[in-house]
Amino acid sequence: MYILKPESRERIWGTPRLHDYYGNQQIDKIGSVYSASGVSEIDCPVVNEEKTFSEIIAEDPKRFGLKAGDVYPLIISFTACDENLSIQVHPTDDYAQSVEQLPYGKSEAWYFIQPPEKGWIYAEQQVPEKSVLLEAAKKNEYTKILKEYPVAKHELIYIPSGTIHALTKGSLVYEIQQSSDITYRFYDYDRIDKNGKKRPLHIEKAIETLHPEKQVEKRTFPPGNIFAQREFSIQHLKGKQIVENKSEIASILTIIAGQLTIAGETCQTGQSIVLLKDEMIELPETAEAVLATPIRYWEE
Incomplete structure (x- = not known):
């Protein structure tokens, strides 16, 4: 990531x-x-x-x-x-x-x-x-x-x-x-x-x-909700949980409130983390985020 x-x-x-x-x-x-x-x-x-x-x-x-x-x-x-x-x-x-x-x-x-x-x-x-x-x-x-x-x-x-x-x-x-x-x-x-x-x-x-x-x-778009369209899907996340990218394409986890720490690096509100396929990250209790995943529809 x-x-x-x-x-x-x-x-x-x-x-x-x-x-x-x-x-x-x-x-x-x-x-x-x-x-x-x-x-x-x-x-x-x-x-x-x-x-x-x-x-x-x-x-x-x-x-x-x-x-x-x-x-x-x-x-x-x-x-x-x-x-x-x-x-x-x-x-x-x-x-x-x-x-x-x-x-x-x-x-x-x-x-x-x-x-x-x-x-x-x-x-x-x-x-x-x-x-x-x-x-x-x-x-x-x-x-x-x-x-x-x-x-x-x-x-x-x-x-x-x-x-x-x-x-x-x-x-x-x-x-x-x-x-x-x-x-x-x-x-x-x-x-x-x-x-x-x-x-x-x-x-x-x-x-x-x-x-x-x-x-x-x-x-x-409450926490836990997923919104999917032809071009992308987004999931609203809040509170302690494991977030995993299950897509073949890299996803973007964006912090909209709070912060989280990855390997000693603190990520603030407004920052994004790129999650490759099968990568996981733990969202802390106090954080809120959106996970965005692109869909390559134009190649279908």
């Missing part, structure tokens, strides 16, 4: 609340603490190794249940915001393969550790026609045609690729996403970044990959 060191990223909508999740103390507006990521843009260092997550995979991908040249198929992060995120959509598999030359698109799920201030996020459209969305784009009136989707603390929202959505102010989530880390922005509230420029929008690509008929899925 391997312990990963999280990577923090500053965002215009970020928050200091992520300091409690291993966030970089030098960054005030942290948007995401990437607890486990092995993509080129965000590659987590391995604790006690002079290597990154992607580098240890590249040395022997079979140990991780992967093939030569594969990246780890999931990204795990803690994401939080003190302002609304941009209204956005992620590519479907078909669009990612044909336009971005990637093996899959990006579906994701959010487990709400802290709920949004107003009790809802943006998800789905009120009217399932792209033409209505295009008309809203011309007038910057997206909020009038999107659903204010209710969500509460400890609820889980699954967002399939091709679905319009946005986290809203106050949210703090455990986030699991496929590792084609592409976001197409419809609207960003005309915000100005630290360089005095508006962030780019991607309306053409966003409209092309949008599937207005798709819906998000909401459920409770």
